[in-house]
Amino acid sequence: MISPLEMDPSKLIPPLPSAVTTHDGVVFDPRQDDWRVGSLATKARIRFDVFDRLSSRMVHCLKWGLIIALQNTSCSHAVNLYARFKAFYRSVIEATDTIHDEIELSHILTYRGRLSASTEWYLGVIRILLNEMGNLGFGIASEQAVEYLSTSTIRGNIKGTSVRTRDSEKGSFTDTELLTIQSALNDAYAKGDIDLTAFAITWLFLAYGLRSVQIAALKEKDLLVSENDEGPLYALRVPRAKQQGEKARDSFKIRYCGKQVGTLLEHLKKNNEARRRELGLSEDDCPMFIANEEGKLPGLRFHMNSSGISNVLNYTIRKVTGLRTNARRFRITLAQRAVDDGKDKHTVAELLDHSDTQNVEVYFEASPAMVLRLDRHLAMEMAPLAHAFAGVVVTTETEALRGDDRSSRIFDRSLNNVSDALGTCGQMSFCGLAAPIACYTCRHFQPWLDGPHEEFMTVLITDRHRMEAEGYSAKIYTIRDRTILAVAEVIKLCAAEKEIRAEVAA
Secondary structure (H helix, E strand, O other): OOOOHHHHHHHHHHHOOOOEEEEOOOOOOOOOOOEEEOOOOOEEEOOOOOOOOOOOHHHHHHHHHHHHHHHHHOOOHHHHHHHHHHHHHHOOOOOOOEEEOOHHHHHHHHHHHHOOOOOHHHHHHHHHHHHHHHOOOOOOOOHHHHHHHHHOOOOOOOOOHHHHHHOOOOOOOOOHHHHHHHHHHHHHHHOOOOOOOHHHHHHHHHOOOOOOOHHHOOOOOHHHEEEEEEEEEEEEEEEEEOOOOOOOOOEEEEEEHHHHHHHHHHHHHHHHHHHHHHHHOOOOOEOOEEEEOOOOOOOEEEEEOHHHHHHHHHHHHHHOOOOOOHHHHHHHHHHHHHHHHHHHHHHHHOOOOOOOOOHHHHHOOOOOOOOOOOOOOHHHHHHHHHOOOOOEEOOOHOOOOOOOOOEEEEEEOOOOOOOOOEEEOOOOOOOOOOOOHHHHEEEEEEEEOOOOHHHHHHHHHHHHHHHHHHHOOOOHHHHHHHHHHHHHHHHHHHHHHHHHHHHHOO
């Protein structure tokens, strides 16, 4: 293949080769007008038949420019260049009646006039593409257009707004939301509502705040297990996946892996055994999360791609909590919680696997977290959204599992009338959690219809207000917020049941 860098500008542009291999190892025929390219991070079509108002020379040069980008940079970068150029073309050239052989200054000025302060960065991407193509000998813009772009100040993409403002839909999760997700996720898996793959993928996002592409690149061998006197110790070798000039598994970071996640991934590997044998994969080459198709990426057979991982996460969270979310929010949450806990910039950059600290500044600029002043009215309003209560309300003690066992009764000794039980514990084995605080968010708890739930919530809220007034850290006095919301949900369920009973009796 002729290198554009070695080409004499006075000679004709070389013909396109019959095959090109991208930086990620995908082979395609660039002579076609429909390219199918991809990586673990993205999968896309690059079509040139849409440029019917550009001369064949311009299309030929554009192909060369994108070939070089695909060979030397990530697929995501090349696809972004193409997407922004296509948007530019459709904005100012597609509707014209002539065939163009050059990007003119008037095109650039018209396009810039149609952009806003928040979208002006689109023109910056066009500048990158046109400059790179010109430097390689594939110029498609006039001298005036190139000069204007080179000397213009173009606003960059505004990043981090959702982080700075702690956006409730795009920024970090609150402590209550995070606890809701964890509890609902565990409960859904225990009930069989979600499968092991979805459970493991979501817990990796919760535990590490990884990018989807990093989870997609994981292989079974990346779970490192050692033994000591106390049992197995786990570590996870995480592919860095997004380092400039590297492929998905060119470099790694070793992360501590807690017993809960380590045991979960070991269970997943065992669950993969039958599928691994069916596909003829060795344990060293088997992906942690096995796709239905082999794919075209060398060394990454049967790996799920980034969008597949993201889709599993989004579907799982929506199913178990009703929340609409994305992978990025877990990453933002990891960083923001670290900053709120007093971690320095270097620690936060290490957690996010950034090569420097420039992109973590935004987390330190974020406005202070607003701590909800939780009272009875607000708790009752929020209860249906939190889904904190996991048990089942029973009408009488006799209807409860273990209702014939008086030792299963749950009391709150701080109440005035300690003889009134709140409900029954249906757990058959020993539970080391603090009753009754932990009970309302436990799926084994069966609160009684006539239990003193209102009184218990009053005690919890009063104690919260006391700690707040005495200057305790919000980390301390918000610990029981999820329990308060669960008690509020029980109160609402009991009220609804009593109303139904009253209507039937009438």
